[in-house]
Amino acid sequence: MPMYEYGCRDCTTRFDQLRRMEQDDSDITCPCCGSSAVQRRLSVFAAHSKDGSGAVSTVAATGGGCCGGGGSVCGCASRN
Numbered sequence: 001m002p003m004y005e006y007g008c009r010d011c012t013t014r015f016d017q018l019r020r021m022e023q024d025d026s027d028i029t030c031p032c033c034g035s036s037a038v039q040r041r042l043s044v045f046a047a048h049s050k051d052g053s054g055a056v057s058t059v060a061a062t063g064g065g066c067c068g069g070g071g072s073v074c075g076c077a078s079r080n
Contacts, residue, residue, distance in 0.1 A: 005043040010035040 002021060007014045008030035015031055028038050 003043075005041045006030075006038050007041045008033060008035055009037040009039060014041065 001018050003016050003018050005014065005016050006028060011030060011033040013030055013032040017028065019028075029036050030038055
């Protein structure tokens with residue numbers, strides 16, 4: 001089951017919910033105020049790794065679609 005991130009439009013609370021894919025947007029209420037004005041949010045992630053010297057580097061994901069907004073691999077550029 002995937003973890004989805006949601007935001008309440010009434011009280012601006014952000015929360016995560018573990019749900020089946022077919023339930024991603026159905027029947028969800030804010031755990032803080034009980035409102036049903038909830039919207040699924042775009043989630044991003046960050047990865048941390050160490051190199052051979054022990055230095056830590058962070059790589060944050062950015063949105064933009066399947067190829068980052070227009071690479072030749074998937075054809076996003078040809079759709080615009």
